[in-house]
Amino acid sequence: MHEDEQVRRWNGWGDESIDFALNDDMLDFLRARVGDGKPPADATLAEACRSVPPGRLAPHRYIDATPEARLRHAFGQSLPDWLRLRYGRVESVPDGVAFPESSGQVRELLDHARRIDAVVIPYGGGTSVVGHLTVPETGKPVITVNLSRLSTLIDLDPQAQLATFGAGIAGPDLEAQLRARGYTLGHFPQSFEYSTLGGWVVTRSSGQQSLRYGRIEQLFAGGRLETPTGTLAIPAYPASAAGTDLREIVLGSEGRMGILTEATVRITPLPQREAFHAVFFPTWTEAENAVRSIAQAKLPLSMLRLSNPVETQTTLAMAGHHRMIGLLQAYLGMRACGEQKCMLLAGASGDAATVAHALKQALRIARRYRGVHAGAAIGEKWKQNRFRNVYLRNALWQRGYAVDTVETAVDWPRVRGMMQSVEQAARNALSAFGERVHAYTHLSHMYAQGASVYTTFAYRLAGRYEEDLERWKAMKGAACAAILANGGTISHQHGVGVDHAPYLQAEKGALGMGAIRELCRHFDPTGMMNPGKLLPAS
Template sequence: MSESAEERWAGWGDPAAAVSLPPSIAALLEALGVRPAAPSVDVADVRVPESRLPDEVRQALAAVVGAANVLTGPEARARHGGGKSTADLVRQRAGDAAGAPDAVIYPGGHDEVVAVLRACTERRIAVVPFGGGTSVVGGVGPSLSGRPRIALDLRRLDRLVELDEVSRTATFEAGVRAPRAEEILAARGFTLGHVPQSYEYASLGGFAATRSSGQASAGYGRFDDMVVALTVATPVGTVHTGRAPASAAGPDLRQLFLGSEGALGVVTSLTVRLRPQPVSRRYEGWRFESFEAGALAVRRLAQDGPRPAVVRLSDEYESALGPAAGGCLLVLGYDDGTDADAVLAADGGTALGPEPGQRWAAERFAAPYLRDALLDAGAYAETLETAAFWSRLPALYAQVRAALLDSLDRALVLCHISHVYETGASLYFTVVVAQGDDPVGAWQRAKARASDAILAAGGTISHHHGVGTEHRDWYAREIGPLGVDALRAVKAVLDPQGIMNPEVLIPD
């Protein structure tokens, strides 16, 4: 197995798609005290620790997947040593690959995954499932346990297993990337309608393992809403979940694995429900005087309709960087369906026409590339997200924003609502601040304050980024000691040697 050079080292995506900062942003960074950063260390110059994987183990794994699919070279290991959080990228830019796995394994199917897990269980080798590698919460980060660890890269599990046009379902292997899945489905007149910001590189298995939510979730639902069946490889065998569109046959075991982030097993295939390709797709923008007024209008759409596929409301600070000319920008996207003009106008909205929405749609995958440019310029740009019931949303917004501003010196804090439900909505914060002498430590302290504020205000510690290692302690507080014990009990049954992504999700 050879490594693809398609993705930028210490950055996001295609190197050819890199962007430069516009003059207005450069001037803003100067006002924030940002100074140019040191250049990034090239991946070829990164020092990777010697692999601790014994030859006997490497040979056993090679017997399962083939010698060509067991990589122990420095670049393959460095590229599997973290995700795409800003903290990950800062470490990579500095040439820090101390957390690289001891080998990268590329299984070719479910049976090979089962055999790899069996071999690793016998030898107590930690296993970190690796899909698109887009985690921003430490979901595929370095191990702190000191034991040997492999990255289980699922890219060879890349096939469509079945497309049932009568039931409108499709079964894919878990390593299929989102654009490839959409290409396959479009040829048959269908779509998943799941387009998160990580869409270009993330895998379907990763979407399931993290409870991903796409930008058109108001119309198509979250990814966990789309999953009707899963096949999961665990260290002690295979679990099949989901055999009917609905069931009263006990608790739904799919919910054990949706959002489990590889801590309980490896999703190897999944069956998802489909929708017909839309006949038309259009975007538009609206302006509201305040975030509060815009949120009221968005709540009316979520609760009473008509509900567009895309609903994205920026606060005054985020809107100031766009075309709203004061106030707050609401972007709506329609896949067919009825427009919401009458409701929005009645709630005080001003129509801005299609241009703001079309601009957002054209640039919606650009934010990670902009973050790379900000890192190059010496800024630290990171995000965090949460969700709450509508009645709690105003206090949640105010308290999290205050915690971030109080924790960071001269920070720019932006926010938007991008996922709505009848009962509540998400809040997505973006923070830009000078890197300083300890950028990762400063952000960790600020995020801890913000995470405390999230729980105090009644929010969830994550709406769609997942738990990983970064949110693990707050997740434990959210579900309580008995909830943690229940998860530990499940892990003890499915993973008795504790090899599966051992530091994410479940506290020690």
């Protein structure tokens, strides 16, 4: 067992020692919207380990075949993953978990897997929310390859502002190594605490400050992919017109073509200053018009995040600090920001003059749409808690509530329709079970062309595995259908995995799907790499 795994929750998010303190206001707020939750009975780790079936692998020096290691690598963080873990439905686990320490050992493992006709699932931080790590129903043995030991800084070139890391390095370690040398990658997905550089690249992830630093596509300059047919080395050029860009083949490959063992990324000197300010708008219409204008003004901001009225109410209810929030609400009420108000967080990073200029210009545009500047305190709090809020999901489960999210990106004219349709689709889906959904949305990443639309659903658990899975399937299916009907991509940042695979053809077309399938076959002729993800199982 790798030492990092010891303190990690086996059936939920994060570090065992960290809990999110739910206050009464939050619980009352949720109860009023979806009803009283009843905590389900969780399986214990010992019970779950006893359900793990016998492994089918002969002993191997890189492979740990203990039930606990296999269990801990069988799932990600999707709601179906949680249901399986919490209810102890853990029959589908890998036969062993390998912990290679170099590209050479990864190569050896791939050769070994090919010889014994095993399936291989690369494992980064295990934070997938769309079933990327699901162990397929197959007669073949399954080896999950944990890449956490490929985590060193291999090279840093200050002149070219490039850093090469082992691809299994997790967010905090990567940033700590860069910070010690005066740099940052600036890639901060909410899963930062555990997700890895390799995982970010192959799922095309997006960090919260992508407006300044770019998505991982802009940060990934080159790397090394060990594939069943050989090593694909991709040199890092500042730019190239030499035909098809091989990085694009690796980006979004979701472990289907090989294992990324090294990645070279574009780094930035640490910013001198960083600030996040809150602005409230009276209604969604004004708020959306304002953020579109700000995004299209192409100001040097690092983040724009706009919450709709229900998310704004939810955020304020969860903030605690009863008196302060009451005073803020009273002040906003006097400035026409009542029940329908929407909160924008605008961030900027860089030298002090750039930060001041970017925020000043953004606030000037916001004022044209009746935006009320609420200062830096809320933004500062958001920054402090941005990787802590995810622990709320554990706390809500213990009170009998499930939380899930869907996300997409769409052009500006379709943003409002998308938001309304996705929320309504989820409500309709659960009303068939006699249940209510507390659904709310924010725009998390802004572009001149459009925005990502990120919707959260909170609802009651039934307390029975089959019924909870049915509820989730109905809600997820309805939300995905609404995304397609409103012209959105099936994912802006979470990727495809198994959960989104049935919807991929709608945006790639038959010819496009054929091209992806042939690429996978080129690198992996026997189909041993992470089958069933990205492309529907054939």
